[in-house]
Amino acid sequence: ADQAAAALWAARDPQLTKPPGALGRLEELSLWLASWQGRHPPRLETPRARVFAGNHGVAALGVSAFPAEVTVQMVKNFEHGGAAINQLCRTFGTELAVVSLDLDRPTADFTKGPAMDEAEFVAAFRAGMDSVPDDTDLLALGEMGIGNTTPAAAIACALYGGDADGWTGRGTGVDNAGLIRKTEVVAAGAALHKGKAPLEILRSLGGRELAAMAGAVLAARLKRVPVLLDGYVCTAAAAPLEAACPGALDHCVVAHVSAEPGHQRLLSALGKEPLLSLGMRLGEASGAALAIGVVKGALACHTGMATFAEAGVAAG
Amino acid sequence: ADQAAAALWAARDPQLTKPPGALGRLEELSLWLASWQGRHPPRLETPRARVFAGNHGVAALGVSAFPAEVTVQMVKNFEHGGAAINQLCRTFGTELAVVSLDLDRPTADFTKGPAMDEAEFVAAFRAGMDSVPDDTDLLALGEMGIGNTTPAAAIACALYGGDADGWTGRGTGVDNAGLIRKTEVVAAGAALHKGKAPLEILRSLGGRELAAMAGAVLAARLKRVPVLLDGYVCTAAAAPLEAACPGALDHCVVAHVSAEPGHQRLLSALGKEPLLSLGMRLGEASGAALAIGVVKGALACHTGMATFAEAGVAAG
Numbered sequence: 165a166d167q168a169a170a171a172l173w174a175a176r177d178p179q180l181t182k183p184p185g186a187l188g189r190l191e192e193l194s195l196w197l198a199s200w201q202g203r204h205p206p207r208l209e210t211p212r213a214r215v216f217a218g219n220h221g222v223a224a225l226g227v228s229a230f231p232a233e234v235t236v237q238m239v240k241n242f243e244h245g246g247a248a249i250n251q252l253c254r255t256f257g258t259e260l261a262v263v264s265l266d267l268d269r270p271t272a273d274f275t276k277g278p279a280m281d282e283a284e285f286v287a288a289f290r291a292g293m294d295s296v297p298d299d300t301d302l303l304a305l306g307e308m309g310i311g312n313t314t315p316a317a318a319i320a321c322a323l324y325g326g327d328a329d330g331w332t333g334r335g336t337g338v339d340n341a342g343l344i345r346k347t348e349v350v351a352a353g354a355a356l357h358k359g360k361a362p363l364e365i366l367r368s369l370g371g372r373e374l375a376a377m378a379g380a381v382l383a384a385r386l387k388r389v390p391v392l393l394d395g396y397v398c399t400a401a402a403a404p405l406e407a408a409c410p411g412a413l414d415h416c417v418v419a420h421v422s423a424e425p426g427h428q429r430l431l432s433a434l435g436k437e438p439l440l441s442l443g444m445r446l447g448e449a450s451g452a453a454l455a456i457g458v459v460k461g462a463l464a465c466h467t468g469m470a471t472f473a474e475a476g477v478a479a480g
Numbered sequence: 481a482d483q484a485a486a487a488l489w490a491a492r493d494p495q496l497t498k499p500p501g502a503l504g505r506l507e508e509l510s511l512w513l514a515s516w517q518g519r520h521p522p523r524l525e526t527p528r529a530r531v532f533a534g535n536h537g538v539a540a541l542g543v544s545a546f547p548a549e550v551t552v553q554m555v556k557n558f559e560h561g562g563a564a565i566n567q568l569c570r571t572f573g574t575e576l577a578v579v580s581l582d583l584d585r586p587t588a589d590f591t592k593g594p595a596m597d598e599a600e601f602v603a604a605f606r607a608g609m610d611s612v613p614d615d616t617d618l619l620a621l622g623e624m625g626i627g628n629t630t631p632a633a634a635i636a637c638a639l640y641g642g643d644a645d646g647w648t649g650r651g652t653g654v655d656n657a658g659l660i661r662k663t664e665v666v667a668a669g670a671a672l673h674k675g676k677a678p679l680e681i682l683r684s685l686g687g688r689e690l691a692a693m694a695g696a697v698l699a700a701r702l703k704r705v706p707v708l709l710d711g712y713v714c715t716a717a718a719a720p721l722e723a724a725c726p727g728a729l730d731h732c733v734v735a736h737v738s739a740e741p742g743h744q745r746l747l748s749a750l751g752k753e754p755l756l757s758l759g760m761r762l763g764e765a766s767g768a769a770l771a772i773g774v775v776k777g778a779l780a781c782h783t784g785m786a787t788f789a790e791a792g793v794a795a796g
Contacts, residue, residue, distance in 0.1 A: 181557050182564055183545065183652035187766070188739060188759025229499065230794065237793040241497050246786025248498055255780045256773070336499035423504060441757070442774070443504025450503070457572070457773030458758070464571045470562025477553040478546065 165199035165414065166388075172204035179471040189439065193417070193459050194466035200390040200415040201301060205467045211258045211456050213304040213449045214295045214380055215242060215249060218265045218288070218373035221273035222353070223311035227346040229337045232310045236267045238448075239308065248446055249306065252453035256460065258304065263295055265372035274318065275352040278368040280375065288372035292379025296387060303384050304419070304456055306394035306449020307373040307401070311335075314349055316400035317426050318369040321354035323362060323407050324433045328354060331426040333396075335445075362404035374401035381405060385415050392452040392459070395422035395445065399430055406434055420444055420451025481515035481730065482704075488520035495787040505755065509733070509775050510782035516706040516731045517617060521783045527574045527772050529620040529765045530611045530696055531558060531565060534581045534604070534689035537589035538669070539627035543662040545653045548626045552583045554764075555624065564762055565622065568769035572776065574620065579611055581688035590634065591668040594684040596691065604688035608695025612703060619700050620735070620772055622710035622765020623689040623717070627651075630665055632716035633742050634685040637670035639678060639723050640749045644670060649712075649740040651761075678720035690717035697721060701731050708768040708775070711738035711761065715746050722750055736760055736767025 173195045178184055185191065197206035217239050223232040241247045242262045253260040265288050271279035280288065296303060313335035321331045328351035334343055357368040366378060374397065381402045384391045393399050393416050405412040413434065421427055421438035423445040431438060439455050472479040489511045494500055501507065513522035533555050539548040557563045558578040569576040581604050587595035596604065612619060629651035637647045644667035650659055673684040682694060690713065697718050700707045709715050709732050721728040729750065737743055737754035739761040747754060755771050788795040 180564075181554065181562060182762055186652065186760065186762040187564060188761065190758060190760065190770075234794050237791065238497065241786055241791040241793055244786070244791065246497060246784075246791045248496075248503060248781045248785055251780035251784040252777050254784070255777045336502065439758070440774075442506060442755070444502065444506065445504065446498055446502040454506075454774060454777050457777065458756075458770060461568050461571045461770050461773065464567035465564045468562075468567040468570070469564055470557055470560070475553065475557040475560065475562045477557055478550050 166202035169202055169204040170195060170199040173198045177466065180469040181472055181475050181477050187465055190462035190465055193462035196417060197390055197463060200388060202388045206463060207301050208460055208463050209301060210299050211302040212300045213249065213253050213258050213260045213453050215262045215306050215308055215449050216265060216292065216373035216376040217262060217267060217308040218371040219267050219270035220309060220311040220315060220371045221271045221279060222314050222349055223270065225345060225349050226342060227314045227349055228311040228335060230310050235308060235310045239264050247448060248450050249448040249453055252450055256453060256456040258453060258456055261295065263291055263376060265291060265376060271371050274369050275349055275356065279370060280367050285367040285375050288375035289379035292376030293383040295380055296383040296389060298387055300389045302456065302459060303380065303389050304392045304449050304452035305377050305380055305398050306452055307377060307397050307447055309371050309373045312371055312373065312397050313424060314346055315369050315371050315374060316397040317350045318353035319365055319400045319403065320426055320430045321350055322358040322365045322369060323403055330429060333424040333426055362407035366404040370401060377401040378405055381416060391416040392419040392455050394419060394449045394452040395447055396424040396427035397447055399427060403430060403434060419455035482518035485518055485520040486511060486515040489514045493782065496785040497788055497791050497793050503781055506778035506781055509778035512733060513706055513779060516704060518704045522779060523617050524776055524779050525617060526615050527618040528616045529565065529569050529574050529576045529769050531578045531622050531624055531765050532581060532608065532689035532692040533578060533583060533624040534687040535583050535586035536625060536627040536631060536687045537587045537595065538630050538665055539586065541661060541665050542658060543630045543665055544627045544651060546626050551624055551626045555580050563764060564766050565764040565769055568766055572769060572772040574769060574772055577611065579607055579692060581607060581692060587687050590685050591665055591672065595686060596683050601683040601691050604691035605695035608692030609699040612696055612699040612705060614703055616705045618772065618775060619705050620708045620765045620768035621693050621696055621714050622768055623693060623713050623763055625687050625689045628687055628689065628713050629740060630662055631685050631687050631690060632713040633666045634669035635681055635716045635719065636742055636746045637666055638674040638681045638685060639719055646745060647742040649742055651740065678723035682720040686717060693717040694721055697732060707732040708735040708771050710735060710765045710768040711763055712740045712743035713763055715743060719746065719750060735771035
């Protein structure tokens with residue numbers, strides 16, 4: 165984080181016509197924008213959302229309420245502007261790009277071996293890195309991939325331990341039998357791959373869209389772009405970076421805590437407090453896009469408010 | 481609520497390209513707009529924010545960190561566009577009006593007798609009713625009034641009982657001695673006026689801006705306008721309506737739970753779940769205005785998303 169930008173923020177904020185701290189997390193957000201963009205005032209002219217799509221070998225094991233064909237169908241829906249993320253990006257003036265990652269070639273079944281070989285992992289990670297234009301001033305990350313709460317839970321379980329039960333939820337809505345199968349798959353995958361280095365865990369359990377999100381998080385850090393992480397899958401994709409290098413997610417705010425119960429547990433492990441809690445569990449960067457509105461409000465307050473001196477208001 | 485509009489909502493929502501329920505409270509919000517506007521699809525073309533300002537006899541008792549002159553100074557700040565609420569309304573395309581209520585004539589000290597006589601109360605209540613144009617499709621309500629978390633706490637305490645301590649917080653930031661004084665004032669006011677009818681409690685303990693917010697809530701109900709309530713003071717102003725007539729606040733969503741601890745307690749008493757929790761404690765309708773962004777996103781999803789059939793997506 166840029167200390168000079170943070171210092172300029174800290175010089176201005178106490179002068180604004182409000183009691184100190186009265187804007188709560190809105191104050192944190194404008195400080196976060198300034199210090200990670202490395203400029204004051206920070207800007208929010210080119211927010212971008214990136215949705216990565218991948219398919220998963222484990223989808224064939226009956227872990228999802230939807231068939232795997234839905235991934236490619238939903239990508240078409242994104243391209244035609246019909247999904248929730250399209251509406252949210254339009255509402256908050258955010259450019260959206262969807263990056264499909266070899267949808268006709270699902271990852272391998274991670275209960276048998278690594279989901280990706282090294283070349284596949286690097287290609288997906290790089291696709292994520294390449295998706296962040298230099299002029300991005302805020303990046304909202306998300307994903308689409310039928311079955312991908314299963315790798316998310318398996319990564320969390322492999323990184324942080326504990327029973328697979330505590331990390332596994334119903335995703336898009338599997339029934340009880342499906343939830344039992346899904347939990348077994350998560351447990352088997354975590355057992356097979358735990359103890360590896362964090363990025364190896366991501367390669368072994370994650371799908372391509374998870375590797376790509378991790379790549380985008382890293383590229384954003386290098387390009388001074390603050391990041392809004394979406395829900396459980398997105399946070400699980402980023403978590404190996406933090407495990408590999410503590411502080412690697414300091415430029416990331418978790419936009420929304422998913423209704424998927426493992427997400428709160430993962431956030432606690434990462435020490436992250438989500439911005440919103442609205443019972444959403446859609447993915448697609450939908451929670452992250454919604455949070456762009458809150459960040460816009462936060463920035464408008466910090467840059468647009470009058471000071472006590474300008475307004476002739478007694479400072480208490 | 482309009483059952484026909486709700487039925488049209490319920491016919492459309494399950495067809496949209498998302499798992500059932502996956503948009504969480506965004507789904508509740510679009511249903512709420514439809515059923516309280518009495519039309520489907522609902523509209524969000526003319527959202528309006530109303531900030532009512534009043535002064536309080538109890539401010540002279542040292543219950544606030546700011547002097548009472550700040551109320552009129554902040555009204556000028558609103559008029560010149562320099563306050564947080566101005567920036568938030570601009571961000572979310574919301575018209576703002578500020579209604580000053582006899583700022584040069586504070587209410588009476590409620591520890592000695594009723595804060596307002598009947599004529600004063602009715603005038604303030606009517607000013608609130610008159611502030612809601614017929615074409616409003618969403619109303620964000622809030623207030624400004626140095627010292628007004630004291631009447632808010634006193635109203636909550638008189639309506640729902642319990643120790644004054646549990647309802648009284650630091651407001652804009654009083655010190656420990658101020659908090660002790662404030663709690664004594666709340667306890668004395670609640671003790672003097674408890675047991676009265678709910679609207680009499682509002683007249684006896686509330687300020688003019690609280691009476692006006694109650695009036696605006698009622699007018700909105702009559703005009704089919706869904707309402708976003710702001711923080712503690714706004715909720716306390718509306719609570720007597722619910723106490724007088726259960727269901728009177730069914731058209732209201734509480735936008736944000738204040739950092740002021742009495743607010744969560746009051747929300748529990750009312751059975752209301754706040755939409756946002758961002759540690760804000762500013763008033764001015766700031767939490768309600770911020771929530772307009774979320775409501776816009778919710779509506780955009782409901783009206784703009786493709787159906788499974790339109791998008792050619794398998795419905796699971």
